[in-house]
Amino acid sequence: MSTWKQRRDPLFRGDGEGGVQLPTPGADPSVVRHILYLDGPGRPTPYVSTTESRDVAEGFAKGGRVYQTRVPDWAPHGVVHLSRKELLSNLRGVGKGRARWPSAQQVMTARRYVEEAAEHLADFSGVVSEDLRGVVDAVFPPGRR
């Protein structure tokens, strides 16, 4: 697999037919909590997970569809890119920055999941638009597969 490049390569996300799930910009920004899916379905998170691999995204679509996005399109909407490289750099020991977490076992498990899925995060923490659906659809265009 060639090295993923931000300017050249898209990211993918498997989600429902009706659009990518809405994040919650003001929610707990812990990266480990997000990656480990702690607190389960319906929990608020400021992140949307994506992957370098279309195959991985298809595996998660489960009856929905795969959305394609490009990182250079995110900044105008206030969406920040947390790359796989950055995530892996922070997911060590008890974590660093937003990946700091009380449990090293959970930090390492989150790291394993990031590696397996070639995961990147779209961070909506700084998004202030009242039209969140519009921002999400602009970042993950429903027409781009």
Added chain:
Amino acid sequence: MHGTQLVSCSNCWFNGLQYGTVGLSMGYCAEYKVVLRRADESTCGKHVRKDLMLTDALAQQTRHQRHFERLDGVQVLHTRHPVENGAYLEADSSMLRRDAVGDAAADYGELGSKIESLAVLKAQKSFRGDLAMLSLGRAYVRRCRTRQGRWTSGLHMFRWTRQRLESDPRPELGPEDLRVQTAASLERQVELAQWGLVMLRLVFISDLGSHAIEDGDPVSSLANLAEEAAAESGALTIKKLANWVKGEGLKRIDAALSEARIKALAAELHEPRD
């Protein structure tokens, strides 16, 4: 990215046949005794995550039950509807029984005692056999505790797991053991799976340590063993974790529970009761 899969049947300790990328294409729920045909897409209120240590797994179970209330059967993950057709479940386990680990898992609780089924899994000396033993073993000890049992209900599994940590520090797996391909290279996928199984062994021993806290037993010093391993072993490689187990982990295990005490406790367990 793993998201909902982590709260699905594929990551539940009642399903010993799958864990992350490892396992058969179908799972088996030892609680409801059904074959799980789409384990990544089903769940229920009894779900307990096997990728978390005991305290966190039980805390997450409580939250999970707020969303998935059903305690008498499997639900579809995305709709919460009860599973009512064969697309998700199969009562007939004959297909599963063509696989040695699947056969043993399907026998769990059916023949003799559950500990006998766990012993059969242990005797297979395979990656998936160990996975099933550890996964179902966690559920077994927890169930015993809720029925006023002591941590020693996991004594034999403790001994087997300690032996495996020493004799099989880098468990081997083959192509037949992988149920999905990941974005990582195959070599790295295998290494991450190995790390996951060794960590699961440490989590199992940590579980016993947690159970021993209430009993006031010195084994309680092992309650954070998996946490210590993750914090002290450094990079996420099987070599680093195996080195930590060899250099530190086994010493801490033996300091908390010697072979002599294991034998004494085992003799106690087998004493006839009034």
